[in-house]
Amino acid sequence: MAAPRRAWLVFGFSPEEAAGEPGPGPGPRRLESGPEGIRRVWPAWSYVVVETGAGLEVRSAGLRRPLPGWAEALPSETHVVLRGPAAAQAWPRAAALRGAGEGAPAWSRALPPEPRCPPPLPLLPGGFATPRPPFFTALPGALRARRLALGHEHVLVLGAAGEAYAWGGGRHGQLGHGTLESVKEPRLVEALAGVPMQTVAAGGWHSASVSEAGDLYMWGWNESGQLALPSKGLAEERAQDEDTGAGVPSLAGSAAGPGGQQGQLRVPAHGCYHTRRRAVHLGLG
Known part of the structure; x- marks a missing residue:
């Protein structure tokens, strides 16, 4: 067959x-x-x-x-x-x-001249390309990048040892640094430190990475469910049902992932999502 x-x-x-x-x-x-x-x-x-x-x-x-x-x-x-x-x-x-x-x-x-299998675009020797002006941006010489992903306003880099760096616009939590502030230079995503990553990806205002063990981490804007979590509108609807005694359970769990905070929480507009097999953790981005 x-x-x-x-x-x-x-x-x-x-x-x-x-x-x-x-x-x-x-x-x-x-x-x-x-x-x-x-x-x-x-x-x-x-x-x-x-x-x-x-x-x-x-x-x-x-x-x-x-x-x-x-x-x-x-x-x-x-x-x-x-x-x-x-x-x-x-x-x-x-x-x-x-x-x-x-x-x-x-x-x-x-x-x-480069190795037989150079890192994929957007990475170029010494920096990275963007499909709009200025077309090329240099990377710090100390940063050894294996992969680079472009979001709408932010950049993610996979380092030589599997570490993740993020910088650029941060107003939707897409950098994973625990704040909504923008960052001008590459900064280590400390919440993922010690967990080697095998790849990184960037959406418009959200980010993702997959560890070498197969764990998926997602953080940033969840206005339309980009993080595979209920969107802000659905979370607000569930909260309203709870306030009116409708008895609809809200999603809650131990926070994990970049910028996560410990404790019980409802799904926010800015969130983190980490899943492997049966484990699901929610957190703020």
Whole structure:
């Protein structure tokens, strides 16, 4: 019996909808792999860059354009950063949709020879790229990064020993430092100190990490349930039911995770979520 074929699905609005025209809706929509297959996907809001057996290509509203010579992509709605063996470049979105071969890039940075498997974008030698100006930011020389993730206003880094660092905007608790203050320089997420991480990820205003033991930690904004917890509106509704004697139990538990506080608590707008097997812990972010 043949093994089932993997399928790639994309979610989000199409270019037609972004322009105010009728479209297929937010998805999901199947990405047709073709004979080359699909290995990796880098989505933006209205287009996607895919890696096939034949190399990178950009797809948007039925349009497919190859991106020859590039190995990785970091797309946004204004620019896409492309990384090749000798350089990283940022191209305006319109130029990328034409194949990123017309005109001049908005930014370019030569890259030294690297190991066979360099760290993935956004990391670059000496710093990291962003798909909008200024396109490159240096990292402190003492910080040895294995992986870097970009949120809307904040940055997460996985250090060489599995430690997590966060900086940038902190108004939604997305940094995990126990406050809502912004931080300009990389700061260790102390609540995770001593727990080696294997990866980090950043959403708009929330963050996540997975430990080498397989534990998942999430913290930051939970306004729409980003932390896999009831949203603020649902928590307020449950609290109102309790006040009126409806008897609906609230979620409570021992706090854990970045910025967590011990004790019983209700699910807040800013929270932490850590789960492994049957253990669930809630805490403030």
